[in-house]
Amino acid sequence: xxxxxxxxxxxxxxxxxxxxxxxxxxxxxxxxxxxxxxxxxxxxxxxxxxxxxxxxxxxxxxxxxxxxxxxxxxxxxxxxxxxxxxxxxxxxxxxxxxxxxxxxxxxxxxxxxxxxxxxxxxxxxxxxxxxxxxxxxxxxxxxxxxxxxxxxxxxxxxxxxxxxxxxxxxxxxxxxxxxxxxxxxxxxxxxxxxxxxxxxxxxxxxxxxxxxxxxxxxxxxxxxxxxxxxxxxxxxxxxxxxxxxxxxxxxxxxxxxxxxxxxxxxxxxxxxxxxxxxxxxxxxxxxxxxxxxxxxxxxxxxxxxxxxxxxxxxxxxxxxxxxxxxxxxxxxxxxxxxxxxxxxxxxxxxxxxxxxxx
Amino acid sequence: xxxxxxxxxxxxxxxxxxxxxxxxxxxxxxxxxxxxxxxxxxxxxxxxxxxxxxxxxxxxxxxxxxxxxxxxxxxxxxxxxxxxxxxxxxxxxxxxxxxxxxxxxxxxxxxxxxxxxxxxxxxxxxxxxxxxxxxxxxxxxxxxxxxxxxxxxxxxxxxxxxxxxxxxxxxxxxxxxxxxxxxxxxxxxxxxxxxxx
Numbered sequence: 001x002x003x004x005x006x007x008x009x010x011x012x013x014x015x016x017x018x019x020x021x022x023x024x025x026x027x028x029x030x031x032x033x034x035x036x037x038x039x040x041x042x043x044x045x046x047x048x049x050x051x052x053x054x055x056x057x058x059x060x061x062x063x064x065x066x067x068x069x070x071x072x073x074x075x076x077x078x079x080x081x082x083x084x085x086x087x088x089x090x091x092x093x094x095x096x097x098x099x100x101x102x103x104x105x106x107x108x109x110x111x112x113x114x115x116x117x118x119x120x121x122x123x124x125x126x127x128x129x130x131x132x133x134x135x136x137x138x139x140x141x142x143x144x145x146x147x148x149x150x151x152x153x154x155x156x157x158x159x160x161x162x163x164x165x166x167x168x169x170x171x172x173x174x175x176x177x178x179x180x181x182x183x184x185x186x187x188x189x190x191x192x193x194x195x196x197x198x199x200x201x202x203x204x205x206x207x208x209x210x211x212x213x214x215x216x217x218x219x220x221x222x223x224x225x226x227x228x229x230x231x232x233x234x235x236x237x238x239x240x241x242x243x244x245x246x247x248x249x250x251x252x253x254x255x256x257x258x259x260x261x262x263x264x265x266x267x268x269x270x271x272x273x274x275x276x277x278x279x280x281x282x283x284x285x286x287x288x289x290x291x292x293x294x295x296x297x298x299x300x301x302x303x304x305x306x307x308x309x310x311x312x313x314x315x316x317x318x319x320x321x322x323x324x325x326x327x328x329x330x331x332x333x334x335x336x337x338x339x340x341x342x343x344x345x346x347x348x349x350x351x352x353x354x355x356x357x358x
Numbered sequence: 359x360x361x362x363x364x365x366x367x368x369x370x371x372x373x374x375x376x377x378x379x380x381x382x383x384x385x386x387x388x389x390x391x392x393x394x395x396x397x398x399x400x401x402x403x404x405x406x407x408x409x410x411x412x413x414x415x416x417x418x419x420x421x422x423x424x425x426x427x428x429x430x431x432x433x434x435x436x437x438x439x440x441x442x443x444x445x446x447x448x449x450x451x452x453x454x455x456x457x458x459x460x461x462x463x464x465x466x467x468x469x470x471x472x473x474x475x476x477x478x479x480x481x482x483x484x485x486x487x488x489x490x491x492x493x494x495x496x497x498x499x500x501x502x503x504x505x506x507x508x509x510x511x512x513x514x515x516x517x518x519x520x521x522x523x524x525x526x527x528x529x530x531x532x533x534x535x536x537x538x539x540x541x542x543x544x545x546x547x548x549x550x551x552x553x554x555x
Contacts, residue, residue, distance in 0.1 A: 201452075203454045204492065204494055286455075288457075354457060
């Protein structure tokens, strides 16, 4: 072997080792979102789905903490999935919709309008939670460009190690356990909480100084309308049955927008009695989000609404889908039982929610 | 062999450069990206409840202060040192806390005297930094004597030229704080102290 060939081979091997080492380091250092704060896992979990979805739900916690797709399936045979994560902005919902349309075309798209109140990104870390898990495509490029805050770089989304290299000193056992594979944490995008903290009243809200939504937020809401229209998808705008952090003026704006675009808007605050919602028992954080009991009531109600008004497949009758959902229901019931037993034993959740942060 | 040593050195340097190349990246929100302090569903849309908290070390001396019965409440400072002294003069508050959509730490709201004034905080480490103070009725007033029902002229007389004003708001800025007077029919309807994190 001549000297030049030897040098080339050595360089090749060293390059492969270096790239492998960097790839390993990146996998290790990226947050896993497997315990405590699990919302950062939600975006990527969608790609592991094995069944079609006729209903896709988009939004921030207003969507992923308040709707239970498993309940919608159990009660109505609907196959639904929530594409949501912490403080997911409306432009991110738009791009996640575009991203989902690369994979499937649902009959109905449901968008929570709660995030329309934000006209620009507020938290770099929420950007990462929503965007890091997206599969690479031109849509992700657009989503990143629409979301980056001052000080962020596109390159750090391409090579997340640039962002997370400082986590060396903070690695947890979960980081090591989940280098190569991560567990599913949500239930078709739903974040389950079984604890109860009754509503006792909200603090006085600050007055709205400007009742209009921002131009950027409305631009992307309009893009969602246009995209659904172009694909023949029915769009439904929703608000969870919680009054916290919402203003009547905003509701009027959304209703006007919905009317102008021929879109249905359902503010579920108007249907609390019909769904028998009781914020003494149906919320885990004093009325900011629903717990599983409230989410199941909302999901039963919404599921009935959907099957009554739209021609949806009853997937309980489709054996290959029903088989997958049987496993999903098993996981759902297991987590529900596990949380309830923790609450009975310790008086609070221990391995879920903030107490589980390592 | 000399060549391969050079190549190895270059690759190693490349790796080091990659790891070090992030000096211009946004600083992590906290010690871990998982931990985010923010209020769940914007109770304070204008100022942005749950803003990432950057504590202003000069807040106590440079910001607007609201004084109740001799207790100074200053946005941008730690609420924990005031809880007891405020309770002593204003009674026990109504307390509300909100976790973030995805994170730990609690944003808190203390409402005193049945709603006369309320104080909101955002977590920063072990501290609860006062993000806003709202005066809601005419039993309390600003240090400059403005209360609910005061006129725009009263405000100008007390504070001078505004930093910013609209048909319904008059805003003054000081240090890393602002005070917003919300007007209705020419009279003050709300008074809000905000921290500018």
